[in-house]
Amino acid sequence: MALQVEHEMHERRKGRNYGVGIILISFIAIIFGLTVVKVIQLGDAAQFERFDHVARPQLVPEEGAGE
Amino acid sequence: MSDMSATDRGYEANMGDYFALLKPRVMSLVVFTALVGLLVAPVPVHPFIGFVAILCIAVGAGASGALNMWWDADIDARMKRTAGRPIPSGRVQPGEALGIGLALSGFSIVLLALATNFLAAFLLAFTIFFYAVIYSMWLKRATPQNIVIGGAAGAFPPMIGWAVATGSVSIESVLMFALIFMWTPPHFWALALFVKSDYGNADIPMLTETHGRDSTRKHILAYTVLLVPVAIGLGFTSIGGPFYLAVAVFMNAWFLKGAYDIWKRDDAACEADKHRTEIKVFKVSLYYLFAHFGALLVEAALRLYGLGGW
Numbered sequence: 421m422a423l424q425v426e427h428e429m430h431e432r433r434k435g436r437n438y439g440v441g442i443i444l445i446s447f448i449a450i451i452f453g454l455t456v457v458k459v460i461q462l463g464d465a466a467q468f469e470r471f472d473h474v475a476r477p478q479l480v481p482e483e484g485a486g487e
Numbered sequence: 488m489s490d491m492s493a494t495d496r497g498y499e500a501n502m503g504d505y506f507a508l509l510k511p512r513v514m515s516l517v518v519f520t521a522l523v524g525l526l527v528a529p530v531p532v533h534p535f536i537g538f539v540a541i542l543c544i545a546v547g548a549g550a551s552g553a554l555n556m557w558w559d560a561d562i563d564a565r566m567k568r569t570a571g572r573p574i575p576s577g578r579v580q581p582g583e584a585l586g587i588g589l590a591l592s593g594f595s596i597v598l599l600a601l602a603t604n605f606l607a608a609f610l611l612a613f614t615i616f617f618y619a620v621i622y623s624m625w626l627k628r629a630t631p632q633n634i635v636i637g638g639a640a641g642a643f644p645p646m647i648g649w650a651v652a653t654g655s656v657s658i659e660s661v662l663m664f665a666l667i668f669m670w671t672p673p674h675f676w677a678l679a680l681f682v683k684s685d686y687g688n689a690d691i692p693m694l695t696e697t698h699g700r701d702s703t704r705k706h707i708l709a710y711t712v713l714l715v716p717v718a719i720g721l722g723f724t725s726i727g728g729p730f731y732l733a734v735a736v737f738m739n740a741w742f743l744k745g746a747y748d749i750w751k752r753d754d755a756a757c758e759a760d761k762h763r764t765e766i767k768v769f770k771v772s773l774y775y776l777f778a779h780f781g782a783l784l785v786e787a788a789l790r791l792y793g794l795g796g797w
Contacts, residue, residue, distance in 0.1 A: 432499050439502035450539055454602055457535045 504578045508556055508587060509549025516776075517548040517644045523780040524648025524663055527726045527787040532652045539602045540651040544644055547595035547611045551640070553588035554619035557581050559627070562689035588619070599651075607650040614643040628690065631697040635710075638671030639664075645780070662721040666779060669714040673707045673746060674772040680704070680749070681762035681769070700757075704750050707768075711746035715739045718779060726783055728796045734782040738775050745771050 430437075462468065521544045525537055532540070556563065556574055564575035573579035592615050600608035622637035630636075642664045649660035679695045680703060686693040695703045718739055722732035745768035752764060789795025 435501045436499070439505075450542075450598075453535050454539060457533050461533065 498578060500573070500579050500583070504573045505583075505587060507573050508553040508579060508584050509546075509591075510552035510555075511549075513552060513641075514545050514548050516641070518545050519777075520663075520667065520780055521545075521644035521648040523784050524645030524660065525652050526648075527659075527783050528649050528652030529725065530652045530654075536602055537651070540599060540607065540648070543595040543599035543602070544611060544647050546591050547599070547615055548644070550588045550591035550595060551615040551618040553584050553591065554615070555623045557584040557588060558619070558623045560584075562628075562691060565689040566685045568684070603651045604654045606654055606656070607647050610643060610647045610650055614640055614647070617643070629692070631692045631694040633692070634675045634694070635672050638668050638675075641671060642667035659721070659724045659726045662717060662724060663780075663783075665717045666714075666721060667776065669710060669717050670772065670776055672710045673714070673742075674769070674776075676703050676707050676710075677745075677749065677765050677769040677772060680757070681765040700754060704752065708746045708750040711743055715743065721779075721783075723797070725796070726786060728786040728789070730789065730795060731779075731782040731786050734778050738778050742768070742771055742775050 459468065518541055522541055525532060525540065556572055559569075560572075560574040560581055563569035563572050569575065574581055574584055592612075596608050596612045596615070599611055618637070618640035622633070622640055626633045626636055645663040645667070646656065646660040649663070650656060676694060679693060680700060684693065684695070687696050694706060698706075718735045719732070721727055722735050745764070748764050749768055757765065786795045
């Protein structure tokens with residue numbers, strides 16, 4: 421029996437699979453878009469640190485700097 | 488084998504069948520009223536966040552529709568109007584509808600919370616719960632006032648839209664809620680008077696069947712009278728104005744006249760002119776809601792140019 425690479429089910433479920441694909445891509449686009457908008461709305465660049473898990477000492481004001 | 492069992496069913500559900508579970512026509516009203524609630528709010532919302540919020544509200548409404556179809560599959564099968572829905576017609580399995588309803592509910596609520604605020608997400612969650620559990624599972628089969636209390640589910644969207652922008656509930660959003668809440672019964676009962684329904688076959692207690700058509704006519708007039716102060720009152724809040732008030736006065740007079748005409752009639756008169764008045768009032772009720780929310784939108788647009796409002 422010849423190996424049938426294209427199963428009949430693939431054809432039958434093509435529309436549904438494309439639909440799920442489009443929904444997933446749209447979901448990624450929404451999450452990415454929301455991230456961009458939320459980050460831009462922070463205004464101050466230093467605020468990005470809130471979403472960064474790495475401490476950056478250079479952003480901490482030096483002691484006595486304001487005196 | 489999973490594909491064997493799918494073939495055994497003889498029909499493969501497509502995306503359209505799953506989309507039909509979400510009740511797209513109901514969704515369009517939800518999108519419109521939620522959008523108005525969001526746009527008339529005094530706090531500006533970033534367009535993309537606004538888009539995501541409306542999408543979440545629409546998907547949440549669709550999810551509650553899917554849960555309703557899952558629960559009501561038995562009665563849908565017994566009524567002509569609903570027998571062609573995806574589950575009773577066998578195109579979608581009940582378990583699939585339940586899965587889609589629960590998954591989309593979760594997605595829409597969580598995404599709305601992350602994109603906007605917890606109050607808006609809570610209101611959306613409550614709306615889904617109200618429609619799926621309070622209305623579908625409990626009231627619909629228990630009381631002829633089902634449509635009155637169940638109408639609250641359809642009244643929440645502008646309140647959610649307002650909460651998306653402001654993060655709060657205020658007199659304006661409560662009155663927008665009340666407007667749809669009070670409008671639903673006369674709108675639906677006018678339809679029930681002229682559509683030959685078979686709710687009796689499905690043992691659903693609709694007012695026309697439990698209390699008769701005369702009682703339904705009285706109810707339509709009573710609820711329309713109670714609707715008037717809500718609609719006019721909204722005109723004196725911060726989102727109202729002279730334009731809205733003019734529209735509201737005209738539309739309420741029109742709707743009230745229609746409700747009065749229905750109240751005066753009897754079954755003989757209805758049969759004689761093939762429910763002409765009832766059909767007319769039902770159409771007026773559709774214009775009524777669209778005109779009120781459209782007028783609120785116009786007021787908001789006028790305010791941008793320093794016009795509108797009080």
